[in-house]
Amino acid sequence: MWCESSLLFEAEFDMCGVDVLGKPRLMSRRVLSVTDPSIDADLSSGPGRAPKVHITATTELNLPDALEVERRAFGSKEEAELVRQLLSDPTAMPVISLLAYQHDTAAGHILLTNATLLGHADLEVMILGPLAVVPERQRTGVGAALVIEALAESRERGVDLVFVLGIPEYYPRHGFRAPAEAFGFEPPYPLAEGDEQAWMVQELKPGVIGHVRGRVAAADSFMRPEYWRE
Numbered sequence: 574m575w576c577e578s579s580l581l582f583e584a585e586f587d588m589c590g591v592d593v594l595g596k597p598r599l600m601s602r603r604v605l606s607v608t609d610p611s612i613d614a615d616l617s618s619g620p621g622r623a624p625k626v627h628i629t630a631t632t633e634l635n636l637p638d639a640l641e642v643e644r645r646a647f648g649s650k651e652e653a654e655l656v657r658q659l660l661s662d663p664t665a666m667p668v669i670s671l672l673a674y675q676h677d678t679a680a681g682h683i684l685l686t687n688a689t690l691l692g693h694a695d696l697e698v699m700i701l702g703p704l705a706v707v708p709e710r711q712r713t714g715v716g717a718a719l720v721i722e723a724l725a726e727s728r729e730r731g732v733d734l735v736f737v738l739g740i741p742e743y744y745p746r747h748g749f750r751a752p753a754e755a756f757g758f759e760p761p762y763p764l765a766e767g768d769e770q771a772w773m774v775q776e777l778k779p780g781v782i783g784h785v786r787g788r789v790a791a792a793d794s795f796m797r798p799e800y801w802r803e
């Protein structure tokens with residue numbers, strides 16, 4: 574099925590899957606229809622036509638696909654290894670780990686892990702990253718589909734704030750604001766000079782930004798200075 578006038582993202586969730594720790598998990602199934610002028614300008618399959626993107630939660634079965642996507646997108650093993658560690662790190666739970674498939678081929682992966690705003694243990698905070706799309710599918714909306722779906726799931730779970738250290742030209746189109754330090758949010762490690770705009774925040778509940786401030790602590794596996802340089 575193809576969509577003529579807008580991008581159609583199908584987010585498919587198994588009804589009886591297992592989560593990354595192998596625990597049974599009841600997952601919803603839904604279809605998102607997304608019209609976004611910022612992403613329907615670049616459709617690789619011809620004018621007005623976008624291949625369906627199936628988004629599914631990462632499980633033990635498809636984890637190798639997620640790791641391979643990470644390796645290919647970044648051209649190194651570092652991000653895949655970080656993902657592998659985070660998915661078995663109790664301090665990273667609960668995670669949102671989603672895989673995008675096109676034509677039954679893994680095209681993208683996104684991971685959000687639990688974090689803390691120090692001094693505000695009542696807040697639900699997550700860190701987005703890594704986000705990865707295989708080279709041949711980049712700039713066709715796969716990354717956007719994953720970010721949109723991951724933020725929707727975060728909102729449903731009651732997450733207050735999502736942080737990302739990433740490409741400053743990319744994430745603001747998905748609602749992230751930079752620099753997060755200007756809103757009072759320090760990253761887990763001091764940023765390198767010039768990286769200020771890469772540390773971004775998005776509130777999923779209106780009014781959180783401006784009422785709280787502090788340093789963000791990531792999951793244990795993420796607390797290494799080398800992960801906090803853009």
Ligand SMILES: CC(C)(COP(=O)(O)OP(=O)(O)OC[C@H]1O[C@@H](n2cnc3c(N)ncnc32)[C@H](O)[C@@H]1OP(=O)(O)O)[C@@H](O)C(=O)NCCC(=O)NCCS
Nearest residue numbers: 615646704705706711712713714715716717739740742743
């Ligand atoms: C960055 C990445 C996740 C974006 O996902 P994607 O599916 O390729 O991007 P989308 O189709 O959602 O969006 C495309 C738009 O985003 C912007 N964009 C994408 N990658 C970008 C980059 N590396 N730098 C700046 N802008 C970028 C572009 O404006 C592009 O649209 P345009 O070329 O028509 O102007 C993907 O390219 C990727 O995996 N890159 C390698 C790994 C990486 O850098 N991950 C992000 C770490 S923060």
